[in-house]
Amino acid sequence: MVRYAIVGAGLAGVRLATALLRHGVSGTDVMLVDADDPRRGSGAPAAILHPFPGRTITPKGDGWAEFRRARQWLEGARDLGFKSVDQLPMVRPLDDPEVGAKLRNSWMDVESDLPSSIDGGIVPGTELARFGSVPTDAGSALWYRPAYVVDLNALVRWRAEQLAAEGVAFFEQRVESLQFRTSPAPHWRFNSDEIPIARELVLSAGYGLHRWFPEIATSGTGGELGIFRPGSRQLDVILNASGHIAPTPGGDWVVGSTWWSPSNRGGRPEDAPEPARSLRRKGARLHSALDSMPAREIWSGIRLSFGDHQPLSGPIPGIEHAHVLGAFGSTGLYRTAFHAEQLAGFMVHGHELPQLADPRRISTQKWSPNPAFIHR
Ligand SMILES: Cc1cc2nc3c(=O)[nH]c(=O)nc-3n(C[C@H](O)[C@H](O)[C@H](O)COP(=O)(O)OP(=O)(O)OC[C@H]3O[C@@H](n4cnc5c(N)ncnc54)[C@H](O)[C@@H]3O)c2cc1C
Numbered sequence: 610m611v612r613y614a615i616v617g618a619g620l621a622g623v624r625l626a627t628a629l630l631r632h633g634v635s636g637t638d639v640m641l642v643d644a645d646d647p648r649r650g651s652g653a654p655a656a657i658l659h660p661f662p663g664r665t666i667t668p669k670g671d672g673w674a675e676f677r678r679a680r681q682w683l684e685g686a687r688d689l690g691f692k693s694v695d696q697l698p699m700v701r702p703l704d705d706p707e708v709g710a711k712l713r714n715s716w717m718d719v720e721s722d723l724p725s726s727i728d729g730g731i732v733p734g735t736e737l738a739r740f741g742s743v744p745t746d747a748g749s750a751l752w753y754r755p756a757y758v759v760d761l762n763a764l765v766r767w768r769a770e771q772l773a774a775e776g777v778a779f780f781e782q783r784v785e786s787l788q789f790r791t792s793p794a795p796h797w798r799f800n801s802d803e804i805p806i807a808r809e810l811v812l813s814a815g816y817g818l819h820r821w822f823p824e825i826a827t828s829g830t831g832g833e834l835g836i837f838r839p840g841s842r843q844l845d846v847i848l849n850a851s852g853h854i855a856p857t858p859g860g861d862w863v864v865g866s867t868w869w870s871p872s873n874r875g876g877r878p879e880d881a882p883e884p885a886r887s888l889r890r891k892g893a894r895l896h897s898a899l900d901s902m903p904a905r906e907i908w909s910g911i912r913l914s915f916g917d918h919q920p921l922s923g924p925i926p927g928i929e930h931a932h933v934l935g936a937f938g939s940t941g942l943y944r945t946a947f948h949a950e951q952l953a954g955f956m957v958h959g960h961e962l963p964q965l966a967d968p969r970r971i972s973t974q975k976w977s978p979n980p981a982f983i984h985r
Contacts, residue, residue, distance in 0.1 A: 611778070616811070632954060644817075654908050660673075666718075671963055673724065823979055830912055913935060920938075932956065
């Protein structure tokens with residue numbers, strides 16, 4: 610029996626395992642179990658990390674700490690030889706009357722207080738040529754750096770291989786049910802197996818959490834990323850204006866993202882509007898060459914969010930020896946490194962958790978699990 614079993618080896622699960630090892634836990638005391646869901650958010654072939662996700666620059670909650678930690682993680686991965694990550698400036702055209710004004714005003718409010726590691730400004734569109742090829746005819750734009758484009762799927766698999774080399778056990782298995790036993794010592798078992806698996810459990814199952822805790826106000830949002838072949842066309846920045854285009858580390862362009870939502874539209878991802886066409890249309894607003902660009906791959910996935918748009922990271926109220934790490938919405942890359950670190954500090958050393966993400970902000974009754982899933 611190991612000390613920690615983590616159900617879900619997406620970005621959250623592998624980040625937590627990494628953080629537990631950093632806090633002194635032996636690799637042989639950690640187990641990851643994963644059903645290898647092809648639509649997990651962490652399968653994204655190209656994800657973006659930048660310091661200001663959202664429609665304003667106004668810092669939110671633990672935002673700086675989250676970005677700093679995520680950045681350290683990516684830079685660290687690059688130093689260790691992970692190649693599918695590029696650092697590029699982010700350019701956000703300010704033409705849209707509503708979003709443009711919000712971005713401009715909030716940038717001017719916080720510009721003088723930004724950390725020295727962040728560089729940027731508002732410039733006329735004509736000055737964007739200083740970054741190389743920036744195909745926009747925007748009147749003006751906000752630019753800033755650092756920002757990153759990452760093959761998220763490759764990053765998670767690369768990190769999982771490293772964890773395996775450090776002794777962490779991986780099981781490819783769908784967890785259908787969990788049993789908690791107190792004798793001879795508190796422990797968890799999976800499915801109908803009689804074998805004790807772990808003393809502590811962490812659920813980091815992405816969209817899977819939604820079915821296990823139906824009373825929690827989570828919702829899944831599907832989305833697509835289009836990978837297009839640019840031929841000889843150049844792009845030297847990430848362009849972002851209600852959707853984004855970025856050059857990928859593999860030399861293609863990624864366009865994201867349109868979405869269907871199972872909660873507000875019903876139906877399945879297969880029922881979404883033809884994705885290559887709608888991504889192309891969206892991308893063409895930023896760069897007209899997208900109109901005729903061939904698609905290499907359209908990837909679709911689901912991300913889970915909680916009603917207040919904060920993650921769930923901490924002990925599950927009313928269920929002993931069980932924790933949750935998830936609901937990262939569209940900002941998994943931005944937030945998982947920080948929250949995994951905080952949760953590992955809590956589990957190993959009893960450190961305090963950031964209140965914004967603590968699952969104890971939701972009443973214990975709502976945490977009653979689907980009875981077919983957890984037996985106590
Ligand atoms: C279209 C799209 C674009 C995105 N773009 C970005 C971006 O640019 N930047 C960014 O930061 N984020 C982006 N995201 C969000 C990001 O992908 C997620 O926030 C992040 O990957 C969530 O990671 P996770 O580990 O919590 O969940 P997941 O990646 O969903 O992982 C959950 C894991 O749990 C496993 N699992 C589920 N149920 C079970 C079970 N019963 N038994 C065993 N295993 C199970 C699954 O197999 C999976 O591996 C995007 C998401 C989508 C869908």
